[in-house]
Amino acid sequence: MNLVELSWPQIAALAPETPVVFPIAAIEQHGHHLPLWTDSLLLGEIIRRVALPLEDRVLFAPLMWLGNSDHHLDFSGTLSAPPRTYLDLLSGLADNMIQRGFRRLVFINGHGGNDIPSKQAIFELRQKYRQRADLLLTMTTYWSLGAQPWLQEPSLHQREMGHACEWETSMVLRLAPQLVGDYRQAATVEPGNPFRPGTRAWITKDRTQPGHIGWPQLATAEKGEVLLSLFAEDVVRWLERIVAWDGKSWDG
Numbered sequence: 001m002n003l004v005e006l007s008w009p010q011i012a013a014l015a016p017e018t019p020v021v022f023p024i025a026a027i028e029q030h031g032h033h034l035p036l037w038t039d040s041l042l043l044g045e046i047i048r049r050v051a052l053p054l055e056d057r058v059l060f061a062p063l064m065w066l067g068n069s070d071h072h073l074d075f076s077g078t079l080s081a082p083p084r085t086y087l088d089l090l091s092g093l094a095d096n097m098i099q100r101g102f103r104r105l106v107f108i109n110g111h112g113g114n115d116i117p118s119k120q121a122i123f124e125l126r127q128k129y130r131q132r133a134d135l136l137l138t139m140t141t142y143w144s145l146g147a148q149p150w151l152q153e154p155s156l157h158q159r160e161m162g163h164a165c166e167w168e169t170s171m172v173l174r175l176a177p178q179l180v181g182d183y184r185q186a187a188t189v190e191p192g193n194p195f196r197p198g199t200r201a202w203i204t205k206d207r208t209q210p211g212h213i214g215w216p217q218l219a220t221a222e223k224g225e226v227l228l229s230l231f232a233e234d235v236v237r238w239l240e241r242i243v244a245w246d247g248k249s250w251d252g
């Protein structure tokens with residue numbers, strides 16, 4: 001179900017157990033060869049594929065194109081909600097639906113900078129509604145659900161998501177090749193090891209001059225289809241678990 005195509009009485013009549021999904025993406029620089037719309041384009045496609053098998057069981061809000069991209073602001077065109085603004089935005093969206101009776105709130109993320117704010121948003125909402133035992137407040141990032149795409153496509157070089165990298169460039173090549181610039185000439189920008197497994201704070205220009213991180217020159221549309229289909233399958237399986245939750249257990 002598509003939230004924006006329904007009337008308010010139709011929304012009010014839905015079962016409170018209906019999961020409400022907020023797809024959260026970004027508009028931000030993606031190097032010299034990919035468009036600013038990249039994260040929104042890719043998450044939109046994942047959601048389009050995921051919605052087909054879940055059509056009558058899950059309510060999908062429209063994709064939120066404004067994300068937390070402050071770390072990319074040194075590159076032109078990036079639009080960002082500062083972290084605290086973004087946190088309040090996500091909390092507010094979920095709370096709108098909780099106050100109308102919905103109990104299963106889901107953020108599906110398609111941009112690294114949204115990861116921590118969306119986790120913090122659901123964590124804070126859990127504290128706010130601490131007297132409730134029937135709420136399921138969840139988030140995931142679509143490429144973080146365990147997919148190992150290199151097992152199906154051994155020519156994939158990267159083992160994790162970069163930025164405007166082999167993975168993202170492949171997926172945009174699959175969906176909108178007319179928007180892809182000269183990725184074949186893009187030089188490798190190694191992801192490096194910033195004090196892993198600890199966490200080092202960064203802005204994008206600490207790590208890359210052109211704006212990408214990874215191996216965009218290795219991208220192909222065929223790799224892109226493998227990535228999109230595996231990621232969409234993962235998200236469907238994960239949402240099936242949200243639908244199947246018994247409404248009270250910790251496990252799910």
Ligand SMILES: [Zn+2]
Pocket residue numbers: 030038039111163164168
């Ligand atoms: Zn991206």
